Amino acid sequence: MTEEAKTPPVVPINANQPIGEVLVFAEQILGQLQPVGLELLGAGRDLANKLERPLTAIVLGHNLGDIPKTLIAYGADKVYVADHPDLEQYRTLPYRRVICNWLEQMPVEPHTMLLGSTTTGRDLAPRIAAHFKTGLTADTTELDVGDYEHKGGADPSKIGLYANCLYAIRPSFGESLKARILGPWKNPQMATTRPGVMIPLKPDWERQGEIVQIPVELDPTDYRLVVKETFQEVKKGVNLADADVIVSGGYGMANAEGFELLRQLADCFENAAVGASRKAVDVGWIPYIHQIGQTGKTVRPKVYIACGISGAIQHRVGMQNADLIIAVNKDPDAPIFKFAHHGIVGDVYQVVPEMIRQLKQNQSATTKEVSSVV
Amino acid sequence: MSGSLNILVLIKQVPDTSSKAGLNPDGTIDRAKAKRMLNPFDRFALQAALHSKKVTNGKVTALSMGPPPAVEILLEAIEHGVDKGFLLSDRRLAASDTLATAYALHKVIQHLGPFDLIFTGLQTTDGDTAQVGPQIAERLNLPQVTYCEDFSIEGGKLHARRIVEGGHQTVVSEFPALVTVANAYHHLEYKTIRGARLVQELQRNEELKAQYIQTITLDDVGADPELCGLKGSPTIVAHTDKVGQIGGRCVMHQGKSIEMLVNEIAAGTNIKEFVRQ
Numbered sequence: 001m002t003e004e005a006k007t008p009p010v011v012p013i014n015a016n017q018p019i020g021e022v023l024v025f026a027e028q029i030l031g032q033l034q035p036v037g038l039e040l041l042g043a044g045r046d047l048a049n050k051l052e053r054p055l056t057a058i059v060l061g062h063n064l065g066d067i068p069k070t071l072i073a074y075g076a077d078k079v080y081v082a083d084h085p086d087l088e089q090y091r092t093l094p095y096r097r098v099i100c101n102w103l104e105q106m107p108v109e110p111h112t113m114l115l116g117s118t119t120t121g122r123d124l125a126p127r128i129a130a131h132f133k134t135g136l137t138a139d140t141t142e143l144d145v146g147d148y149e150h151k152g153g154a155d156p157s158k159i160g161l162y163a164n165c166l167y168a169i170r171p172s173f174g175e176s177l178k179a180r181i182l183g184p185w186k187n188p189q190m191a192t193t194r195p196g197v198m199i200p201l202k203p204d205w206e207r208q209g210e211i212v213q214i215p216v217e218l219d220p221t222d223y224r225l226v227v228k229e230t231f232q233e234v235k236k237g238v239n240l241a242d243a244d245v246i247v248s249g250g251y252g253m254a255n256a257e258g259f260e261l262l263r264q265l266a267d268c269f270e271n272a273a274v275g276a277s278r279k280a281v282d283v284g285w286i287p288y289i290h291q292i293g294q295t296g297k298t299v300r301p302k303v304y305i306a307c308g309i310s311g312a313i314q315h316r317v318g319m320q321n322a323d324l325i326i327a328v329n330k331d332p333d334a335p336i337f338k339f340a341h342h343g344i345v346g347d348v349y350q351v352v353p354e355m356i357r358q359l360k361q362n363q364s365a366t367t368k369e370v371s372s373v374v
Numbered sequence: 375m376s377g378s379l380n381i382l383v384l385i386k387q388v389p390d391t392s393s394k395a396g397l398n399p400d401g402t403i404d405r406a407k408a409k410r411m412l413n414p415f416d417r418f419a420l421q422a423a424l425h426s427k428k429v430t431n432g433k434v435t436a437l438s439m440g441p442p443p444a445v446e447i448l449l450e451a452i453e454h455g456v457d458k459g460f461l462l463s464d465r466r467l468a469a470s471d472t473l474a475t476a477y478a479l480h481k482v483i484q485h486l487g488p489f490d491l492i493f494t495g496l497q498t499t500d501g502d503t504a505q506v507g508p509q510i511a512e513r514l515n516l517p518q519v520t521y522c523e524d525f526s527i528e529g530g531k532l533h534a535r536r537i538v539e540g541g542h543q544t545v546v547s548e549f550p551a552l553v554t555v556a557n558a559y560h561h562l563e564y565k566t567i568r569g570a571r572l573v574q575e576l577q578r579n580e581e582l583k584a585q586y587i588q589t590i591t592l593d594d595v596g597a598d599p600e601l602c603g604l605k606g607s608p609t610i611v612a613h614t615d616k617v618g619q620i621g622g623r624c625v626m627h628q629g630k631s632i633e634m635l636v637n638e639i640a641a642g643t644n645i646k647e648f649v650r651q
């Protein structure tokens with residue numbers, strides 16, 4: 001007998017439990033599908049393939065037009081559509097009822113349910129999780145499935161190997177640690193993810209899928225809250241998502257005027273925006289819409305210039321996929337130098353003005369070249 | 375005019391984020407080693423509760439869950455004008471996730487209530503999930519207004535303005551309701567002279583303090599310990615990874631004149647391609 005044959009393979013505790021589908025909540029506002037739903041389909045497709053289960057999407061609203069087809073093009077095998085005038089605008093109680101009722105009648109509940117970590121997703125997800133008494137992880141930055149061996153803890157009845165668990169990964173409290181959070185005991189295993197974190201698939205408009213109309217049966221108590229008016233604000237010039245260059249400042253900028261200096265540096269570039277760390281936002285030097293990181297925006301610019309930012313994990317997850325990261329920090333041991341591509345050790349108040357000077361010089365030099373050719 | 379309301383505000387003591395909190399091997403936080411403060415978001419909830427008390431001539435109770443030192447934030451709440459404080463403190467609550475926390479708190483609320491309005495902070499600075507408020511609302515079958523940035527109480531209803539993706543929304547809710555207050559709401563006002571004097575006295579007089587602040591356990595509110603703590607938590611932190619280096623090694627520029635350092639960057643990267651012409 002070989003060594004291997006002597007130890008029988010461990011059978012996962014949940015080996016005989018049926019595995020359900022991977023379900024994505026697709027959010028729409030005033031009939032506009034929100035990109036986060038498509039991003040979640042990108043992440044969900046990978047999970048569904050690993051679990052060998054269908055990827056489904058659920059969308060609620062009224063007169064949804066092409067939205068279900070779009071969801072199929074972006075990777076959904078099946079789309080559940082709840083179309084009703086009272087669902088036109090998001091409201092907690094009606095949405096919660098329609099979704100919970102639909103999940104309850106499924107022969108096998110979904111294995112995983114993903115929602116955007118938006119004002120809507122963060123309003124709705126905890127209601128659904130509390131209804132099903134299942135686990136919910138907020139603001140995940142990576143998702144995966146895999147085995148998990150539970151070694152004990154407070155509940156010895158749960159000891160053993162579990163297969164096909166959702167890994168909801170997010171930075172944890174305290175620095176430079178990433179936590180893998182699991183809840184294999186109860187399905188659906190739920191997670192929310194911020195917009196911009198996951199990457200949508202390329203749409204395939206030939207892709208076939210099933211569209212299922214689902215029942216809408218509301219209760220009079222679902223009308224305890226009514227929406228009067230929704231205002232969409234005109235976007236002010238912060239477009240972190242599309243900027244080629246982001247000049248970002250942290251607590252090392254020391255004051256609000258420091259961000260004025262960063263704005264001047266950003267103005268040297270064709271398509272640039274100003275970002276910030278949470279610490280700079282919290283002290284009020286710059287509004288929250290500029291915040292980058294786990295609880296702010298996730299960005300993928302061509303160039304990210306981090307000024308006076310230490311590089312905490314919660315910041316890093318929001319910008320680590322930039323093509324080029326340049327860090328300016330006076331502390332040579334700052335964690336940001338562990339993952340930046342280029343680091344300048346120096347005072348931001350000396351380095352940034354010098355950058356502006358050299359870039360402007362470069363600018364006028366090129367302009368001269370051009371004019372001499374003409 | 376509305377009648378006087380019975381108001382509850384949920385507050386939490388969190389590790390002071392400017393000091394470094396320890397992380398236990400099992401992924402939970404070592405709160406004993408950390409400095410403590412009132413969760414900054416809860417200051418807005420407290421202001422919302424005190425405002426509602428003022429305009430309806432009502433009563434505000436503050437409720438917190440945590441180890442005994444969390445009494446500090448209840449005293450702080452009383453200094454600001456809260457009428458009474460309760461601390462749910464029980465070892466069996468250790469390592470509760472949001473679902474277990476919401477279960478325990480909803481049992482306390484059922485025990486102390488009924489309340490017309492329940493305020494919570496939008497989220498905490500340690501967990502950052504924003505889940506506990508809505509999970510309590512689900513358990514209590516209440517309508518909820520999350521991301522509330524302003525509100526008024528008129529005709530026996532709550533008229534609120536909340537933040538939504540890319541804008542704002544106005545809603546009207548019946549009572550009872552649960553409201554999570556965003557940090558766009560009004561700042562917490564100063565402590566009241568009356569509140570500050572009272573707390574000074576409470577600190578000298580344990581008997582009097584017990585009339586204002588009560589510490590209660592799971593048994594006092596009939597909560598099932600199996601549904602609390604690690605046992606009652608469907609999620610666990612299974613694994614923490616030290617985040618390693620990603621990508622290539624950082625090219626360091628240092629120990630030269632600033633002009634040369636910046637020049638090295640301009641020469642060694644493609645940033646010039648993005649310069650405005």
Ligand SMILES: Cc1cc2nc3c(=O)[nH]c(=O)nc-3n(C[C@H](O)[C@H](O)[C@H](O)COP(=O)(O)OP(=O)(O)OC[C@H]3O[C@@H](n4cnc5c(N)ncnc54)[C@H](O)[C@@H]3O)c2cc1C
Pocket residue numbers: 172173174249250251252253276277278279280291292293294295296297307308309310311312313314315318328329330331334346347348349499500501502
């Ligand atoms: C749940 C949770 C979520 C979070 N979400 C986010 C998030 O989304 N985004 C985010 O950014 N953070 C987030 N944080 C906070 C994060 O942990 C850090 O505290 C924060 O990123 C630190 O900001 P900072 O780098 O600006 O400040 P610090 O850590 O204080 O770093 C300042 C840096 O500036 C340098 N410096 C000082 N003066 C100068 C000078 N004159 N010239 C050059 N360098 C100088 C210092 O050497 C230091 O490295 C979160 C934290 C938690 C717990």
